[in-house]
Amino acid sequence: MNYRHIFHAGNFGDVFKHAVLVALVRAMQRKEKGFLFVDTHAGIGTYDLTSSRAERTAEYVDGIGRLWPREDLPPAVADYVEQVRAFNAEAGGPAGQVRHYPGSPMLAARLMRPQDALALSELHPDDFITLRDNFAGWRRVAIQRLDAYTALKAYLPPPQRRALVLIDPPYEDAREVDRLHAGLEAALERFPTGVYAIWYPIKRMREAIAFRERLQTLPLPAAVTAELTVRSEPADDAPAPLIGSGLALLNPPWQIEQTLTTILETLRPILAQDEAARTALVWLRERT
Numbered sequence: 588m589n590y591r592h593i594f595h596a597g598n599f600g601d602v603f604k605h606a607v608l609v610a611l612v613r614a615m616q617r618k619e620k621g622f623l624f625v626d627t628h629a630g631i632g633t634y635d636l637t638s639s640r641a642e643r644t645a646e647y648v649d650g651i652g653r654l655w656p657r658e659d660l661p662p663a664v665a666d667y668v669e670q671v672r673a674f675n676a677e678a679g680g681p682a683g684q685v686r687h688y689p690g691s692p693m694l695a696a697r698l699m700r701p702q703d704a705l706a707l708s709e710l711h712p713d714d715f716i717t718l719r720d721n722f723a724g725w726r727r728v729a730i731q732r733l734d735a736y737t738a739l740k741a742y743l744p745p746p747q748r749r750a751l752v753l754i755d756p757p758y759e760d761a762r763e764v765d766r767l768h769a770g771l772e773a774a775l776e777r778f779p780t781g782v783y784a785i786w787y788p789i790k791r792m793r794e795a796i797a798f799r800e801r802l803q804t805l806p807l808p809a810a811v812t813a814e815l816t817v818r819s820e821p822a823d824d825a826p827a828p829l830i831g832s833g834l835a836l837l838n839p840p841w842q843i844e845q846t847l848t849t850i851l852e853t854l855r856p857i858l859a860q861d862e863a864a865r866t867a868l869v870w871l872r873e874r875t
């Protein structure tokens with residue numbers, strides 16, 4: 588396991604994923620009944636952007652760094668940025684500067700109501716310990732050093748019968764997508780009504796299209812994908828860095844489409860690195 592999220596924390600992929608995550612939590616909380624937030628690839632929960640690892644790549648500069656000073660954001664995006672600002676202030680970050688970045692489990696935990704709970708899994712031995720330490724003293728947060736797809740079996744179906752499941756793999760292993768498919772298929776069988784959010788990287792558009800098409804081979808409930816690319820695709824023979832990312836939402840909450848469109852259209856000009864920045868919203872399976 589080579590992947591460490593500290594090198595990428597707060598980058599444009601995180602910004603998009605976390606803005607949508609905050610919107611999804613809010614949508615789940617429109618109902619009074621509690622829900623379980625499952626984060627299968629939790630990371631460490633909080634990232635110091637001044638650490639040497641974060642500074643080495645400085646990816647956050649073109650991610651949260653661009654959102655941070657903005658005061659002109661629509662509520663759907665401002666909600667996420669305000670969460671980052673409040674977390675930064677509470678963690679003792681310098682006024683007016685982003686230093687402490689909350690990962691997906693921390694963002695969800697901060698929004699949790701008394702009737703909600705979190706179940707986190709992280710497989711990296713060091714990151715698991717850091718994650719556990721970062722949530723020391725938190726109630727209703729279960730943390731296990733489990734493989735993500737084993738965790739899905741362990742946590743689903745949840746006792747609350749309501750769950751938001753974030754699946755956010757590093758995609759470093761060539762077999763990741765195979766494992767994701769098998770895990771998702773099993774999870775849908777165990778708990779077909781869960782809201783699932785699956786993050787995927789975009790290095791070349793044809794790979795994103797293939798990812799979507801492959802998802803469609805699963806027995807999907809209603810499903811929509813939202814994608815944001817921030818720069819043009821490199822030539823075929825050039826190395827392919829990340830140019831964007833996507834989120835596939837299964838059983839998306841009602842009216843999330845409008846929120847996704849607002850998030851995508853707000854982030855595109857702010858995060859764009861060249862004129863090729865694009866957004867796409869594609870239904871893989873319409874609601875019935």
Ligand SMILES: C[S@@+](CC[C@H](N)C(=O)[O-])C[C@H]1O[C@@H](n2cnc3c(N)ncnc32)[C@H](O)[C@@H]1O
Pocket residue numbers: 588590591592601604626627628629630631632689690691692708709710711714733734735736755756757
């Ligand atoms: C992209 S990062 C997660 C970021 C986090 N979800 C966030 O948004 O703040 C992926 C994490 O998955 C962990 N990981 C990799 N393979 C895993 C597996 N099979 N099961 C659980 N965690 C895994 C990595 O150690 C890494 O911390």
